[in-house]
Amino acid sequence: MEWRQIERETEILPESFYARPTVEVARDLLGKILVHGQTAGRIVETEAYLGLEDLAAHASRGITARTRVLFGPPGRAYVYFIYGRYECLNLVAEAEGTPGCVLIRALEPLAGITIMRRRRSAARSVEDLASGPGKLTLAMGISRRHYGAQVTRGALTVRRWKNEPGFEVLATPRIGIRHCADWPLRFLIAGNRCVSRRTS
DNA sequence: CAATAGATCATCT
DNA sequence: GATGATCTATTGC
Numbered sequence: 001m002e003w004r005q006i007e008r009e010t011e012i013l014p015e016s017f018y019a020r021p022t023v024e025v026a027r028d029l030l031g032k033i034l035v036h037g038q039t040a041g042r043i044v045e046t047e048a049y050l051g052l053e054d055l056a057a058h059a060s061r062g063i064t065a066r067t068r069v070l071f072g073p074p075g076r077a078y079v080y081f082i083y084g085r086y087e088c089l090n091l092v093a094e095a096e097g098t099p100g101c102v103l104i105r106a107l108e109p110l111a112g113i114t115i116m117r118r119r120r121s122a123a124r125s126v127e128d129l130a131s132g133p134g135k136l137t138l139a140m141g142i143s144r145r146h147y148g149a150q151v152t153r154g155a156l157t158v159r160r161w162k163n164e165p166g167f168e169v170l171a172t173p174r175i176g177i178r179h180c181a182d183w184p185l186r187f188l189i190a191g192n193r194c195v196s197r198r199t200s
Numbered sequence: 201c202a203a204t205a206g207a208t209c210a211t212c213t
Numbered sequence: 214g215a216t217g218a219t220c221t222a223t224t225g226c
Binding site: 047049056057058080082083084085086088090103105122132133134135174175176177178196 | 219
C-alpha cells in the first residue's frame with residue numbers, strides 16, 4: 001500500500017480513544033493501523049488485560065518499575081520483555097490511575113514489507129511476518145525503548161480510516177496464560193489470515 | 201498435520 | 214531461584 005494513501009485516508013487516534021474501558025478499546029483497535037517508521041500494519045488481533053481482578057495481567061501485582069506506565073495516562077506504549085527473547089507491545093487504556101492495557105497480537109502488513117522481511121528472515125510468507133506478539137515487534141522495529149511513548153504523536157502511532165470498512169469480530173479466550181484462562185478477552189477479525197492461530 | 205523441547209533473561213519472590 | 218501475555222526447529226504419526 002502507498003504511504004500517500006495511508007496519510008490521506010487515515011488520521012491519528014486521539015488520546016480520548018484510549019480513555020475508555022479496556023475491553024472496548026481492545027475490540028475497537030481491530031482494523032486500526034499501527035505505524036512505526038517506514039512500516040505499517042493493520043491490527044487484526046488484540047487481547048485485553050485488566051486490573052487487580054485479572055490475575056493474568058501484570059497490573060494485578062500493583063505498581064512496580066515495569067508496570068508503572070499501566071497506572072499512568074492512556075495512549076502510551078507498554079513494552080515488556082518475555083522468555084529471554086521477545087518484546088510485546090501493549091497500549092495503555094482507561095483514565096489515569098486505573099490500570100488496563102491492550103496487547104497487540106497480530107498485524108496484516110501494509111507498508112514497508114521489504115523491511116519487515118529483512119527483520120523477520122524466518123517468516124516464509126507475508127501473512128507470517130507479524131502474526132504474533134513477538135513477531136510484530138520484530139517486524140516493526142518496536143522495542144523497550146518505546147516504553148511509555150505516546151502513540152498519539154511521534155514515530156509510533158495508531159491511525160484510523162476516515163471510512164473504516166466493516167468486518168466481523170470474534171471473541172475467544174486469551175492465549176498462553178494460566179490465570180483467568182477462560183475469560184473471552186481475545187479479539188480478532190474473523191477469517192483474517194494474519195492472526196496468530198487459525199480458528200476452527 | 202500435531203506435539204514438544206529448547207533458547208534465554210528481566211522481573212519479582 | 215523460578216517463572217513467563219513466545220517462537221522456531223525438530224520429531225513423530
